[in-house]
Each structure stands twice: as C-alpha cells, then as structure tokens.
Amino acid sequence: MKRLTPLFLLTFVGACSAGSAGSGDGWAVAPDPAIVGFQLADAQSVDQELVAPPFLPEHAQVASGPPRVVNIRFEIIEQEVEIAPGVFVWQMAFNGSVPGPVPVVFQWDWVNLTLVNGTTDTIRFGQREGTNLQAHNIDFHASTGALGGGGLTLVAPGQEVGLLWRATKAGFFVYHCAPGGQMVPYHVVTGGNGAILVLPREGLRDGYGNPVRYDRAYYFGEQDYYVPLNEDGTSPRYANYTAQQTPMMQVMRGLVPTHIAFNGVYGALTEDIRLEAEVGETVLMLHSQANNPSFPHLIGGHGDWVWPYGKFNNRPDEGLESWDVVAGGTAAAVYRFEQEGVYAYLNHNLIKAFLFDAKAFIHVTGGWNDELMTNSFEARGIGTGGP
Numbered sequence: 424m425k426r427l428t429p430l431f432l433l434t435f436v437g438a439c440s441a442g443s444a445g446s447g448d449g450w451a452v453a454p455d456p457a458i459v460g461f462q463l464a465d466a467q468s469v470d471q472e473l474v475a476p477p478f479l480p481e482h483a484q485v486a487s488g489p490p491r492v493v494n495i496r497f498e499i500i501e502q503e504v505e506i507a508p509g510v511f512v513w514q515m516a517f518n519g520s521v522p523g524p525v526p527v528v529f530q531w532d533w534v535n536l537t538l539v540n541g542t543t544d545t546i547r548f549g550q551r552e553g554t555n556l557q558a559h560n561i562d563f564h565a566s567t568g569a570l571g572g573g574g575l576t577l578v579a580p581g582q583e584v585g586l587l588w589r590a591t592k593a594g595f596f597v598y599h600c601a602p603g604g605q606m607v608p609y610h611v612v613t614g615g616n617g618a619i620l621v622l623p624r625e626g627l628r629d630g631y632g633n634p635v636r637y638d639r640a641y642y643f644g645e646q647d648y649y650v651p652l653n654e655d656g657t658s659p660r661y662a663n664y665t666a667q668q669t670p671m672m673q674v675m676r677g678l679v680p681t682h683i684a685f686n687g688v689y690g691a692l693t694e695d696i697r698l699e700a701e702v703g704e705t706v707l708m709l710h711s712q713a714n715n716p717s718f719p720h721l722i723g724g725h726g727d728w729v730w731p732y733g734k735f736n737n738r739p740d741e742g743l744e745s746w747d748v749v750a751g752g753t754a755a756a757v758y759r760f761e762q763e764g765v766y767a768y769l770n771h772n773l774i775k776a777f778l779f780d781a782k783a784f785i786h787v788t789g790g791w792n793d794e795l796m797t798n799s800f801e802a803r804g805i806g807t808g809g810p
C-alpha cells in the first residue's frame with residue numbers, strides 16, 4: 424500500500440475521513456464508542472509481571488477483546504548504587520531499577536497500581552540494600568487527573584497505596600516521583616522515573632496506515648545525575664538517601680550533570696547487558712528523559728518510523744536521522760536492520776554520549792549487503808591506485 428495511485432488515495436481518504444477522529448488526512452482512526460464507553464465494572468482483571476529495563480514484559484501488539492484492568496506493583500527502594508567507578512548515588516528506584524520498569528497496556532485499558540514505599544523483596548530487581556526514609560509518590564504523564572496521581576499516591580515509608588487510572592492516550596509516557604517542592608527534582612535525578620507503553624488497540628501503524636510490528640523492543644532510559652565529587656572524581660559516601668540531599672542539591676543548582684547514563688549505571692548497555700538483533704528484524708526503540716532533552720540517533724541506521732513525541736496517534740515521520748526527546752518526554756521509533764555490525768544507539772549530543780555514558784550498543788548478526796555499502800577500494804597510499 425506504499426504506492427497509492429491518486430485515485431485510490433482519494434478513495435482511501437474519503438472512506439476513512441467519514442469515520443475518522445477529525446484529522447482530515449485519512450490517517451487517524453476513530454475511537455470505537457463501544458471501547459471508549461466500556462465500563463470498568465465489566466473489565467477483566469489481569470496481573471502483569473514487570474521486568475527490569477531495558478526489556479519489556481511479554482505483550483501482545485494488538486488488543487484482543489475489550490479493555491482490561493492491568494494490575495501492576497511498584498516497590499520504591501532507596502538504595503546506594505555505584506553508578507560509575509568510585510561514584511556512589513543513593514537512588515530512589517522503582518522495583519530497585521533506574522529507570523523504573525515499563526508496564527505495557529493498550530489504550531482504554533485501566534492501570535491498577537499498588538505503590539509500595541519499601542519492599543517485600545518479592546519483585547525487586549537485584550539485591551541492593553536500603554531502608555526508606557522519605558515519602559514518595561508517582562505522577563503518570565499518561566494519566567488524567569490532578570498531579571497525574573501524585574496527590575493520591577503520597578505514601579510514607581512502610582505504607583502502600585492503590586491508584587486506578589484509565590489510559591486514554593496512546594504513546595510512550597514518562598512517570599516519575601513528585602513528592603512536592605524541591606523534592607520533585609531531587610527524587611527524579613536520583614532515579615525516580617520510568618515510562619509506560621500504551622499501545623493503540625489496533626497496534627502501531629506507519630505513515631501510510633500499514634501495520635507496524637516489531638520483533639524486539641528496547642527501552643533506553645536516560646538519567647542525569649548531580650553527584651558531589653571529591654577532587655579525584657570519586658564521590659563521598661552518605662549514610663542514607665536523606666543525608667545525601669543537601670550536598671546533591673547544591674550540585675543540582677548548577678544545572679550541569681556530573682554523570683549521564685543509560686539504564687542507570689555507566690556501561691549498563693555497552694558492557695553489562697548485551698542487546699541483540701538480526702538482519703531483517705524490526706526493533707522498537709523507546710527512549711525517555713524525565714529532566715532534560717535528548718536527541719536519539721542510531722549510528723549506521725535510521726528511524727524508519729518515528730512517532731512525534733513518542734505518541735502513537737500522531738502520524739509518524741519517515742526515515743529520520745536523529746529525533747527529539749523533550750524534557751519529561753519520550754521518543755518511539757522503529758528500525759528494520761539491514762546490515763550486521765555493532766550499532767550505537769545514543770544521545771547525539773556526542774559529549775553526553777562519549778564523555779558521559781548516554782549510549783547503548785545493539786549487536787546485529789545476519790550478513791552484509793554490498794549493494795548497500797562496500798569499499799570501492801581498500802585504503803592505499805594517496806595516488807597509488809588506478810583510475
């Protein structure tokens with residue numbers, strides 16, 4: 424359907440616009456009134472087992488059946504982590520992970536969150552020690568209501584609270600802790616953020632309206648840190664999350680991060696965790712930054728389709744080289760790999776990628792196509808070759 428004749432295009436646009444949401448370009452899909460009006464009381468309840476980023480829970484890419492209530496559990500843990508050699512940060516981490524895990528739901532589903540300030544150690548990722556001292560909460564950018572749920576979810580250590588909200592918008596959306604005042608940035612830049620994937624019920628579509636299906640999905644959560652440092656570049660250690668707060672806020676006021684990492688820790692996605700793909704596979708690349716802009720780029724590849732601001736009811740852009748993540752926002756892109764090799768997916772503020780660590784590697788196998796790229800001649804002395 425990529426090569427539409429003008430006549431067919433007119434017909435297609437005419438047919439779609441009759442039932443469209445009013446965009447007038449024939450791409451938008453009208454919400455189904457039966458889905459939108461589906462009652463919470465009639466919704467089936469399902470549990471979702473979350474996994475540690477950069478991976479996503481197993482999920483369908485197209486909804487079958489009516490909206491559901493998806494039960495998830497976040498346990499907030501204050502924990503000290505060595506984010507770079509000799510550099511320690513007391514994080515606040517959803518399920519012990521920075522960034523937090525990615526729940527996956529469909530538009531018009533309900534999300535039913537149990538938010539725990541502390542841990543039962545049943546679902547935390549990793550085995551880090553910590554005892555919570557501060558109040559926490561959660562603001563879902565995907566939700567509708569005061570403070571994104573922040574007002575309804577503020578809980579003291581040792582407490583848990585439930586938040587039910589409906590996912591009325593499709594896209595990849597930031598969530599973060601927002602306990603009020605200066606605590607908002609402090610909790611966000613110590614790791615209290617993540618993102619949720621809200622898929623359109625009909626699945627992703629390209630700019631022509633064709634289905635887009637992915638073979639793998641990776642989440643690149645970018646974290647800026649503001650760590651008080653010793654002269655040798657190591658950090659002082661603090662007794663707990665609260666003891667770190669005043670000195671860290673002094674560094675935060677300068678607005679210059681001391682460390683920037685994908686997946687919370689230097690080397691996480693270049694050394695510790697190996698991301699793979701095969702030639703011919705389509706990979707969904709999800710990116711969030713809760714506190715700063717970022718500029719994703721896949722070295723040697725492209726964004727075949729990039730949904731503006733990571734929101735799926737916007738017609739995606741085709742064939743981009745780099746794209747935008749706004750502060751407190753996301754990006755979503757797909758790329759079908761065509762050549763083997765090691766691809767760096769990074770923030771194309773290259774200082775943030777290479778002097779800091781805003782980068783990941785994707786190891787791609789499956790062959791090389793000379794038609795796309797080859798040496799026309801190997802390296803040789805200047806002027807020593809033939810014509």
Ligand SMILES: [Cu+2]
Pocket residue numbers: 515558559560600601602610615
């Ligand atoms: Cu918090």
